[in-house]
Amino acid sequence: MSTRMVEVRAKVLKQNDLLARALRERFRTEGTCVVGLVSSPGSGKTAFLEKLLAGLARDSRVAALVGDLATENDAARLRRATPNVRQITTGTVCHLDAQMVEKALESWHLDRIDFLFIENVGNLVCPSSYDLGEELRFVLLSATEGEDKPLKYPTIFNSSDVAIITKMDLAEAAEFDLAAARRNIESVRPGMQVFEVSAKTGTGMQPVFDLLHAQLARARHSQVVATL
Amino acid sequence: MHELSIAISMIDQITEESESRGGLSVEAVHLKLGIFSGVDKEALLFAYELACEGSPLAGSRLVIESIPLVIYCDACQKDRTPPSVYELSCPECGTPGQRIVTGREIEVASLEVLA
Numbered sequence: 001m002s003t004r005m006v007e008v009r010a011k012v013l014k015q016n017d018l019l020a021r022a023l024r025e026r027f028r029t030e031g032t033c034v035v036g037l038v039s040s041p042g043s044g045k046t047a048f049l050e051k052l053l054a055g056l057a058r059d060s061r062v063a064a065l066v067g068d069l070a071t072e073n074d075a076a077r078l079r080r081a082t083p084n085v086r087q088i089t090t091g092t093v094c095h096l097d098a099q100m101v102e103k104a105l106e107s108w109h110l111d112r113i114d115f116l117f118i119e120n121v122g123n124l125v126c127p128s129s130y131d132l133g134e135e136l137r138f139v140l141l142s143a144t145e146g147e148d149k150p151l152k153y154p155t156i157f158n159s160s161d162v163a164i165i166t167k168m169d170l171a172e173a174a175e176f177d178l179a180a181a182r183r184n185i186e187s188v189r190p191g192m193q194v195f196e197v198s199a200k201t202g203t204g205m206q207p208v209f210d211l212l213h214a215q216l217a218r219a220r221h222s223q224v225v226a227t228l
Numbered sequence: 229m230h231e232l233s234i235a236i237s238m239i240d241q242i243t244e245e246s247e248s249r250g251g252l253s254v255e256a257v258h259l260k261l262g263i264f265s266g267v268d269k270e271a272l273l274f275a276y277e278l279a280c281e282g283s284p285l286a287g288s289r290l291v292i293e294s295i296p297l298v299i300y301c302d303a304c305q306k307d308r309t310p311p312s313v314y315e316l317s318c319p320e321c322g323t324p325g326q327r328i329v330t331g332r333e334i335e336v337a338s339l340e341v342l343a
Contacts, residue, residue: 003255003340003342012234
């Protein structure tokens with residue numbers, strides 16, 4: 001039987017990309033600074049986010065969406081800092097997608113939220129393919145994981161905007177080679193901004209707060225410009 | 229393993245495409261897959277076969293063309309192939325490459341259908 005070729009040229013994740021673009025547009029219109037967080041499991045994502053929420057909540061309105069395969073534990077932890085926390089339980093799915101985010105936002109008034117954080121499922125592979133509409137994506141790497149993680153997972157580091165090295169209080173005990181980690185990050189994502197933090201002691205958190213406040217100011221500025 | 233999610237998205241998309249063209253009998257799907265897409269080729273081939281079962285695409289083949297990673301070198305003002313996926317710099321002058329030209333594609337290029 002003879003066959004013929006039909007040209008299609010369609011991005012497989014087109015639906016997700018379109019939805020993510022619409023979300024990004026919505027976040028900009030409402031003036032909400034939206035930050036995605038990706039990392040491997042156990043890298044201290046929730047502890048870092050807990051610290052971020054508590055610090056920012058002093059003078060800003062904060063909220064978080066937390067992706068997890070099954071449990072509600074992370075959300076319960078984060079609610080100590082703000083009641084505006086929603087869990088996205090993905091079941092067997094190893095990543096969040098734009099549709100899950102859109103659904104989770106239902107009935108939330110974004111114009112009353114300054115900072116929204118989207119904590120992805122702990123995974124350094126799958127989330128890299130899915131845009132969630134966030135303005136900034138943080139990729140976390142803990143000092144205890146070793147400095148070669150960026151080389152093993154170049155795609156996720158390259159598709160993120162900022163790298164956060166967590167658990168710096170354990171760096172010495174883990175014989176973590178900070179210079180090598182920075183070199184490896186630079187190798188897979190040239191020019192990437194890197195922060196070193198300890199959520200436990202609070203060391204290094206201030207520059208992250210400063211970055212977020214600057215980002216929010218930019219978001220507000222473009223919102224004003226857009227309405228003129 | 230998100231290759232199953234990718235395979236399901238592909239099948240939905242192709243089914244829709246086929247219907248919009250009056251129903252195609254798809255023999256093979258040709259996919260462009262960037263080596264920097266975060267999607268594993270072997271895992272996707274496996275997932276595709278699973279996801280096709282019971283769908284209009286059951287029995288079709290998935291043909292994957294791997295797309296290399298190409299970056300743009302600002303210094304040379306040329307597209308360049310970096311030494312590896314974990315060393316995104318120009319092989320000629322060593323300048324770090326901040327712009328990816330190809331390598332992130334997950335794209336259905338064409339369908340091979342019964343004439």
